[in-house]
Amino acid sequence: MDNLTYYIQQLLTGLTVGGQYALIAIGYTMVYGILRLINFAHGDIFMAAGFFMVYMSATMPLYVSLPLTLLLTVILGVAVERIAYKPLRQAPRMSIMISAIGVSYLLQNFATYYTGGLPRPYPKIPLIGDVIVIGNVTTSWITILTPILTLALVIGLVMLIKYTKVGMAMRAVSRDFETAQLMGIKINNVISMTFVIGSFLAAVASVLFFSKYPTVTPTIGAMPGLKAFVAAVFGGIGSVPGAVVGAFVIGICENIIKAMGYTTFSDAFTFVLLILVLIFKPTGLFGEKSTEKV
Amino acid sequence: MKKFLALVMTLAMVLAIGAGCGGGGDTQQGGTQTGDKVVKVGIFEPASGENGAGGKQEVLGIRYANSLQPTVNIGGEEYTVELVEVDNQSDTTKAVTAAQSLASSGVSVVLGSYGSGVSIAAGDTFKTAQIPAIGISCTNPQVTQGNEYYFRVCFLDPFQGTVMANFAKDEMKADTAFVITQLGDDYSSGLGAYFKQAFTDLGGTVLEAQFQTGETDFNAILTNALNSDADVIFAPSSIQTAPLLIQQARQMGITMPILAGDTWENESIINNAGQYATDVYLSTFFDENDTSNPAAADFVTGFKAWLNADPQNLTNNGDSDGVAAVSALGFDAYNVALAALEAAGSTAGPDIQAALPGVTYDNGVTGSISFNENGDANKDMAYIKTINVETGAFDFLKTQSIAD
Numbered sequence: 001m002d003n004l005t006y007y008i009q010q011l012l013t014g015l016t017v018g019g020q021y022a023l024i025a026i027g028y029t030m031v032y033g034i035l036r037l038i039n040f041a042h043g044d045i046f047m048a049a050g051f052f053m054v055y056m057s058a059t060m061p062l063y064v065s066l067p068l069t070l071l072l073t074v075i076l077g078v079a080v081e082r083i084a085y086k087p088l089r090q091a092p093r094m095s096i097m098i099s100a101i102g103v104s105y106l107l108q109n110f111a112t113y114y115t116g117g118l119p120r121p122y123p124k125i126p127l128i129g130d131v132i133v134i135g136n137v138t139t140s141w142i143t144i145l146t147p148i149l150t151l152a153l154v155i156g157l158v159m160l161i162k163y164t165k166v167g168m169a170m171r172a173v174s175r176d177f178e179t180a181q182l183m184g185i186k187i188n189n190v191i192s193m194t195f196v197i198g199s200f201l202a203a204v205a206s207v208l209f210f211s212k213y214p215t216v217t218p219t220i221g222a223m224p225g226l227k228a229f230v231a232a233v234f235g236g237i238g239s240v241p242g243a244v245v246g247a248f249v250i251g252i253c254e255n256i257i258k259a260m261g262y263t264t265f266s267d268a269f270t271f272v273l274l275i276l277v278l279i280f281k282p283t284g285l286f287g288e289k290s291t292e293k294v
Numbered sequence: 295m296k297k298f299l300a301l302v303m304t305l306a307m308v309l310a311i312g313a314g315c316g317g318g319g320d321t322q323q324g325g326t327q328t329g330d331k332v333v334k335v336g337i338f339e340p341a342s343g344e345n346g347a348g349g350k351q352e353v354l355g356i357r358y359a360n361s362l363q364p365t366v367n368i369g370g371e372e373y374t375v376e377l378v379e380v381d382n383q384s385d386t387t388k389a390v391t392a393a394q395s396l397a398s399s400g401v402s403v404v405l406g407s408y409g410s411g412v413s414i415a416a417g418d419t420f421k422t423a424q425i426p427a428i429g430i431s432c433t434n435p436q437v438t439q440g441n442e443y444y445f446r447v448c449f450l451d452p453f454q455g456t457v458m459a460n461f462a463k464d465e466m467k468a469d470t471a472f473v474i475t476q477l478g479d480d481y482s483s484g485l486g487a488y489f490k491q492a493f494t495d496l497g498g499t500v501l502e503a504q505f506q507t508g509e510t511d512f513n514a515i516l517t518n519a520l521n522s523d524a525d526v527i528f529a530p531s532s533i534q535t536a537p538l539l540i541q542q543a544r545q546m547g548i549t550m551p552i553l554a555g556d557t558w559e560n561e562s563i564i565n566n567a568g569q570y571a572t573d574v575y576l577s578t579f580f581d582e583n584d585t586s587n588p589a590a591a592d593f594v595t596g597f598k599a600w601l602n603a604d605p606q607n608l609t610n611n612g613d614s615d616g617v618a619a620v621s622a623l624g625f626d627a628y629n630v631a632l633a634a635l636e637a638a639g640s641t642a643g644p645d646i647q648a649a650l651p652g653v654t655y656d657n658g659v660t661g662s663i664s665f666n667e668n669g670d671a672n673k674d675m676a677y678i679k680t681i682n683v684e685t686g687a688f689d690f691l692k693t694q695s696i697a698d
Contacts, residue, residue, distance in 0.1 A: 006521050009546075013513035116609065117342025119349070121566040131545050138547030208587050213510040213538050215566050220344070223508050258514035263504045264477060
């Protein structure tokens, strides 16, 4: 393997990992933008999407199970908001956050109980898991598809936020919760919409993630969830493009560190980055001023 | 209204606690119907976490043994054996809590665990509580070192590492091995180190890489392996890691053989890795098709029938009626524990601990079991197996023992 091929292979891996983090990070950043809440259960929604697909595809063909998985994940995300966050809307922010941690553990333990704690094989989706050879680089379709699909979804989302009525409502709510409410914006619908989008993207991320790493376990959401959270903070929490850029930076950097043989420090790097950002630039790369903030 | 709600919730919690204790009480009384006296045997195994699938297979072996031998004669009296199961979650911090709960439930002897890290972590708890523990498939030397209360029925990693190094050198004709281990996991890093030592002694070169616990992406490490002049990969790791690593390697176009240790003999790895699990070799404790030992043949037939009788058992065995080596070891460990209880003539921990070194169990499914001065089983044979992608099962390749 020559040097160029080697670097391309490593970069591709980094981009894929970054793409997966990005899709999860958007969920964090959007919820934070609107509710000022760090939704700790988001990583577990991602995990639940994996299990939905596992159980669904056991009995149904792919063209039914895939959309159904996306739908169920969205329902779960909205249900979590309705049951665990909405009753606490007037409570101190800390209460909601603790509620979020509770939901996170609930989902993990329920999954452990239901699945018996064994790793489950993720169904194979035809085509995207296949191996392709480009020049000297051997990789799978999913590796190439992930960053492209991520970017397409993000562009779609930014358009939605910028040019649609519900997007405008989201921007208004993220600016000023109370005033937006006074102006007649149906705050509950906007919040639900945020969870719909966040959960949908988490479900897409889970399809991409588990097609590449096809083992679903109850705690699998924890690490990608944390990394995505760091990515959201790094990019400036509340900013969608920021979260995406942050996710790609983290994905690629982690991979470079691993490739250099310093695996010991790859996770440490991510969290040191979090601390440094919080100390020196708490607003992240794309600070508070960004108009795409949701 | 709020006060009322708070009252109701408090009441619900109190009731829940009561129900929890009640549930525990029920299981404790479960085995008492046939005899008046009960001896408790603790099962310290992971039912979840990265080695949950392996722990379940060991528990299946123990439960099957218990179904055949539900009573034991201690000091002239017939005792019913009651199994007390805890889940150590494959996690070294949770393992200590699980061990403490076993100690407080008053078990006489403990069986387990799958995985060395959890056994090492819980070793001190058992030692302090003076409960002898019989390790089933924890292969790291540190499990029994300096702990007179820990015994084990399997071979050790220095042996296993040497076996795999010989296999890589002689059978795979490898000169350079790429060793991938899990940071902070006693089993993985220990076995990796012993393999490295043995392989270097044989004149080979070793390249190394580590990954973090819970890692799912091995592409960076594997790209380095592909880019090196390694002939073989040695990756002792958890059941959860194995299919991810195998699949990513094959998708990247790595064709070199992948070698590992005893943890990889688990059906869920074949289920998860599917078509990619080619050229995978591992060493383990037992082979179900080995007919040289009549006890083993009986066990395999009986165990298969027992598995097939209950769909839940089949699920726990990875949707297959293949007999895992760890189930056979679990079966043996249970019988060794009964032999020790009989020899001790007492249900007190220190008595059993004193009796264990003198126990020789000849009818072992995995061979005769006796203990050396460290409390380790005198075993000197490993079974090397490979994954057959077509049949989705482990094919026996050869037995290997080393003269030292």
